[in-house]
Amino acid sequence: MDTQEIMARGQAFLAGTYGRAPVAFTRGAGTRLWDSDGREYLDFVSGIAVCNVGHCHxxxxxxxxxxxxxxxxxxxxxxxxxxxxxxxxxxxxxxxxxxxxxxxxxxxxxxxxxxxxxxxxxxxxxxxxxxxxxxxxxxxxxxxxxxxxxxxxxxxxxxxxxxxxxxxxxxxxxxxxxxxxxxxxxxxxxxxxxxxxxxxxxxxxxxxxxxxxxxxxxxxxxxxxxxxxxxxxxxxxxxxxxxxxxxxxxxxxxxxxxxxxxxxxxxxxxxxxxxxxxxxxxxxxxxxxxxxxxxxxxxxxEHLVEHGRKVGAYFAAGLERLGEYFPRLGRVRGRGLLLGLELPVEGAPAVDACRQRGFLINCIKGSVLRFLPPLLIQEQEVEALLTCLHEVFTELDGLR
Ligand SMILES: Cc1ncc(COP(=O)(O)O)c(C=O)c1O
Missing domain, CATH: 3.40.640.10 (Type I PLP-dependent aspartate aminotransferase-like (Major domain))
Incomplete structure (x- = not known):
């Protein structure tokens, strides 16, 4: 089934308890996921803090x-x-x-x-x-x-x-x-x-x-x-x-x-x-x-606790730096690899724009972006997301 078919059948047969993004994943490895159309994504959601050791370790x-x-x-x-x-x-x-x-x-x-x-x-x-x-x-x-x-x-x-x-x-x-x-x-x-x-x-x-x-x-x-x-x-x-x-x-x-x-x-x-x-x-x-x-x-x-702590500090510092370009962003919240960043606007458009660029992030409470990557995430992968966020925030209304 391609993505359109999976979505149509899901809407027909699944309880409507979830607001789902228009994507279906068929494969995962480490920090990466692939959808039913073969597109690759870098995962900063981890199935909502589940895949701490990455996908399919x-x-x-x-x-x-x-x-x-x-x-x-x-x-x-x-x-x-x-x-x-x-x-x-x-x-x-x-x-x-x-x-x-x-x-x-x-x-x-x-x-x-x-x-x-x-x-x-x-x-x-x-x-x-x-x-x-x-x-x-x-x-x-x-x-x-x-x-x-x-x-x-x-x-x-x-x-x-x-x-x-x-x-x-x-x-x-x-x-x-x-x-x-x-x-x-x-x-x-x-x-x-x-x-x-x-x-x-x-x-x-x-x-x-x-x-x-x-x-x-x-x-x-x-x-x-x-x-x-x-x-x-x-x-x-x-x-x-x-x-x-x-x-x-x-x-x-x-x-x-x-x-x-x-x-x-x-x-x-x-x-x-x-x-x-x-x-x-x-x-x-x-x-x-x-x-x-x-x-x-x-x-x-694999010393993932220590690794996650180190990359988490790097990630938090990178998110803080975004605040220098976008002063309306809130302070970075959280610890380790459970991080939140409050936007002055609705977060859903940012989540969608990141996904379209191949990055999965999550939004809670309407405007707080939440980042929960696998603990084995690398600093270059964090850097790639930070670049993506910079682009997305530049395009979003209400952030400057
Ligand atoms: C802190 C906390 N407690 C409980 C739950 C509920 O877990 P589950 O969805 O596995 O029932 C969650 C799920 O997001 C959670 O984050």
């Missing part, structure tokens, strides 16, 4: 092929070797002792919310059930995750939502101090907000949130679904300031493009889950676990 592909020939699925009625190998790696590389595996970010959040409520219920009773969340957060589209996603546009038309979710402005410590009470079982936040606009809190804020949680007996949950696995210049974003959560949600970059989520916690917190408390038929199945173990091994062996 040979070691991930080999692990999937090897596992697919051996065993695809058995369920969690039994032990699964690739799953325990992955859980051990995560325990050795994070604050956590134990992992629960699922299939997406929203599911990892659901598991985190259920664990926090159960942990509080078994210790203090059901009145301690509230979850304090942040304005502009994004945690996913299932009902629990959506109830924690404090952006009206995502919640509209789906009420009533799950009760017990309280919202405070992000990066506002006095508001948090007022909101966390003896009814609070957990505070949930992204260490850097992704879909909410690439918002980095002030230094010291996360440590203060940790202190408030400790003082009031609430658990701290970090949603590292977008920030985790090297995206922000450290393996997990919480490492930057050394503030450890009690529970962490992962997904996106975990399995190199194969759907997988994980909810991690320290032993004494995870102990609130006992056989039957929570489950997932597919969670941590042999195929996804083998892909994930290969992915985290690549991140480690």
């Amino acid at each position: 040979p070691k991930v592909v080999a692990a999937i092929q090897e596992q697919a020939q051996r065993l695809l699925h058995v369920s969690n009625l039994y032990y699964i070797e690739p799953q325990v190998r992955l859980a051990r790696w995560l325990a050795e590389h994070s604050f956590a002792d134990k992992s629960f595996f699922c299939n997406s970010g929203a599911e990892a959040i659901e598991a985190a919310l259920k664990l926090a409520r159960r942990h509080a219920a078994t210790r203090c009773g059901p009145q301690r059930h509230e979850v304090v969340c942040m304005e502009n957060s994004f945690h996913g589209r299932t009902f629990g995750a959506l109830s924690a996603t404090m952006q009206p546009k995502y919640q509209e038309g789906f009420q009533p939502l799950v009760p017990g979710f309280v919202s405070v402005p992000f990066n506002d410590l006095p508001a948090l101090e007022r909101a966390v009470t003896e009814r609070t079982c957990a505070v949930l936040l992204e260490p850097i907000q992704g879909a909410g606009g690439v918002n980095v809190p002030d230094r010291g804020y996360l440590a203060a949130v940790r202190r408030v949680c400790d003082e009031r007996g609430a658990l701290l949950i970090f949603d590292e679904i977008q920030t985790g696995l090297g995206r922000t210049g450290t393996l997990f974003a919480y490492e930057d300031e050394g503030v450890e959560p009690d529970i962490m949600a992962l997904a996106k970059g975990l399995a190199g493009g194969v759907p997988m989520g994980a909810m991690l916690a320290r032993d004494e917190v995870m102990a609130a889950f006992t056989p039957g408390s929570h489950a997932s038929t597919f969670g941590g199945n042999p195929l996804a676990s083998a892909a994930a173990f290969a992915t985290v091994s690549v991140i480690e062996e």
